Amino acid sequence: MNEQATGGGAVALATSAAAASISVHGLTKRYGEVEAVRGIDFEVAPGEIFGFLGPNGAGKSTTISMLCTLVKPSSGSATVAGFDVNRQRDAVRRNIGLVFQDTTLDTYLTAEQNMRLHAELYGVERDLVEPRMRQVLEMVGLWDRRHSAVATFSGGMKRRLEIARGLMHSPRVLFLDEPTVGLDPQTRSSIWTYIQELKAAEDITIFLTTHYMDEAEYCQRIAIMDKGVIVVLDTPDALKASVGHDRVTLETDDDNAAIAAIAEHFQITAQVSQGAVIFGVASGEHFVPRLFAELGVPIRSVSVARPSLDDVFMSYTGTTIRDAEASASEQRRAATAAFRRSR
């Protein structure tokens, strides 16, 4: 801890950083002309599950790499578990667990050998290696398979093993970069069960990135990232509320008459999409009775939907996450090429 107290300013910084588990100020990363992360600020509270949501190429992985001390920021600062990612790299590394997008297991070794190797590299006290390994492997349901070579594991088992390994040294912050990418839906949901059990069992902050909208719902707070900046940061519910309206979908006998009637009676602009009339309204369930009473066009069906995170993403970035991915893929290729060159 004495590494922190190096002067008045540093002490003040350390104190505010101690309150937050992750604290980021003006963090920027450039690869040549490509600016992958463009000056982001946020804080993550201890014990929080915090998610970075955004399309591929938005800068999520670059941000996580900077927080994990794998990539040096071009400018800005960040502390993780109270330690500066630039000046206290080893201290940061001792206090974080990492699960990458791509597997980093030695598939020739058994699950147990991988765990022990990790424990040795992190200097876990010898007496504690066995009980800790048992605990984390049991948590992800792999204790019985500990003597099997990792090469025989399925994709989901490997990911679970990596999560267990990331927890082996009791990190204060666990980073999960796209923890469920490439897994089938059933495995994805079981990974989430483990993450939530973990959250209940240990005093740990979880920072993850995802480009699956439905998974972002599991986070306590979400930062939506697009083109290297954080466009909005809040709880999933608040984000959805901020969109401000529910989506009403109508099937009518005469769509054009219905649109005209909606404009005339309620001053709402509706549009036809996929054979149905769609419009947004503040409180959908209270609006529907008025609709029936006043519309004057026969209605065949009506449905009201709460805004999803897709709607949130759409309302803040003006595009759907799928379209964003398509346009980002070109930019990403440029960034990756620049990254390769810089290595």
Next chain:
Amino acid sequence: MAASTSTETVRPGARGPLPVAAVHVPASSLRGDLRAIKIVWKRELIRFSKDKLRMITSLVQPFLFLFVLGTGLSRLASAGTHGVDLRTFVYPGVLCMAVLFTAMFSAASLVWDREFGFLREMMVAPVRRSSLVLGKCFGGATVACFQGIIVLCLAGLVGVPYAPVLILEIFVLQLILAFTITAFGVMVAARIKQIQSFMAVTQMVMMPMYFLSGAIFPVSGLPQWLTILNRLDPMTYAVDPMRRLVFNHLRISAAARRALDPGVTWWGWHVPTLLEAGVVAAIGMVCLGVAIVEFSGRE
């Protein structure tokens, strides 16, 4: 061990199997780095022991040289060897070859580790990069030595006696060679991202190194260009002393000794065995140093 028991490595109340066996990662220390070196070394051995196929395939080339080339050419060469079996003559070189190939292959695993992601697990660990590089080099050297021992077991088949002193001397020499080659391979692997490129580069380096080293011909009376290349080849300084050690234990004529084991000279000066071993070790240390710098600079 004493240090670990006295520090507060367990949070209060965290003992017991459940709910949390919380561990605390200690600050960087020499002990931590030694543990890292040991586990990286051990991993090489585990992987090698699981790879039976590799053990066998890496012996194919030495066998070809020793028994096929050695036997086949011995009929042509009998006039020049003064009654010494050609296989006995090439044996030290073949031993070095087995070590060379195995050590290089061990270093190649670093490129595999990068391709399959495992390198990242090691690179993010809170230990010095030098520990990882050292562990890798020791591991590769141990594995290569093991391969060398298998070839050593064949000594009797080519007329080399199983003298304990000889075996010990050869063992030490091949350990130095194995370490140097692994360090060289690791140095190259630090720069190369694809396994195909690494294999191409090592093939390009290994074959000339082997052929120029005097493993299959005596190093005196060569044309000048070949003499220069021979003296520049690090392998020369492993093959030559190894051959001298073997010939020390053979009963052969002085003429044969002069013809087959002339010794390496620098501008007419006979380089002593210990200095030759020192040259090999020094090259290894330089490669190791460069490898450590290269890996430490990486993020």
